[in-house]
Amino acid sequence: MAEKKTRRRGQDLVDAILAATWEQLQAKGYRALTIEGVARAAATTKTVLYRRWPDKAHLVLAALSKYDNFTGYVVPDTGTLRTDLLDLMGQIADFLEKLKGETFRGLLAERLQHLELDKLMSRANGNAAIRGIMQPMLDRAAERGEITRTDWPDRVINLVGILLINEVVSRQELSQTARNEMVDDILLPVFQSAGE
Amino acid sequence: MAEKKTRRRGQDLVDAILAATWEQLQAKGYRALTIEGVARAAATTKTVLYRRWPDKAHLVLAALSKYDNFTGYVVPDTGTLRTDLLDLMGQIADFLEKLKGETFRGLLAERLQHLELDKLMSRANGNAAIRGIMQPMLDRAAERGEITRTDWPDRVINLVGILLINEVVSRQELSQTARNEMVDDILLPVFQSAGE
DNA sequence: TATAATTAGATACGGCCGTATCTTATAGTC
């Protein structure tokens, strides 16, 4: 029986490519993943891939968002600002954990060189997203009388994400004690200060 | 007259290569610099380069430390912790400025993927080096009664460097107002807190 | 159903990476 060679198109093709990407990512990791390799695995050619994604980072992000369903973070409401912060850090840590570190570092490195990647990666580090979570936490903390100022600039709001990213990047993991230290030594003092 | 073809060796050769590296770095920037390109410019071959430096990052760092004489940072002593912090940030900002941003980002990206680069880059981000500068500042601040705690963990000490790096990475520059904000909203509150 | 517009797939290109191998100039040594 002769093999029927049918030609995939559109979404079908995209699905096959993203599946292959995901598989390669699991099998070989971010660094060792190559566009040509994915193309081979998906039984197509890199021309096809380059028509859809400009580079490896975008391809991998596409696969990630399809298979690694990043559920968005949930606004913690645990009763104290301290535990709220720890809870949020835990959520972010879990997310980074799922990315296996190596992938995260690879993507981050890519992002350093291609500025436009920033938006795509906001899930991990934050900007707008983190504010949406932090602000309610801070407002509630103010109502409870834990803090007196709630209108913090972006730089302060983003501190959580920056600390975590730096931790993953310079050490390899994100231990509970590290997270405690970040909250107690840095974040709480900042938010408990009155501002100018 | 026939061209005399003499063969450079040892330090002579290294000097020529680093000169070519430096030149290429100025001319084309970090990303566009290639090992083969440097080899051509230095009229040698990449085999020779790979015998001495494992990759582009190490090569560039070697050229940087030869030509871009990073003078070490000076411990500020301006009379208040606030101005000391601003002064230190200024010094680091100047250093990053000299690296032209693009080079710094490139090196940082490389470092993300090759952990061992951490040590080489400690000048920019800090670990041991930063502590040597921060500790005297903090001790003096405590003597003056500005703060009550001086035994901060590395994570806190390194905060200065982390904030600056993040700033360079996510925005493009390191403005004075940004530095003021970092000091007033984050660093001072942290150091003025009592610790646990 | 014939024709036109898409788009997948095949192939080839110059460029770079990092490694291996071989030749040959230079330096040290007896």
Add this chain to the structure above:
DNA sequence: GACTATAAGATACGGCCGTATCTAATTATA
């Protein structure tokens, strides 16, 4: 001054990048 160890230089390799060009399969359209 002859001999030997060392290291530079030349060349070639397979692999990947990113782009360009051509073909043929599929889908849309008239």
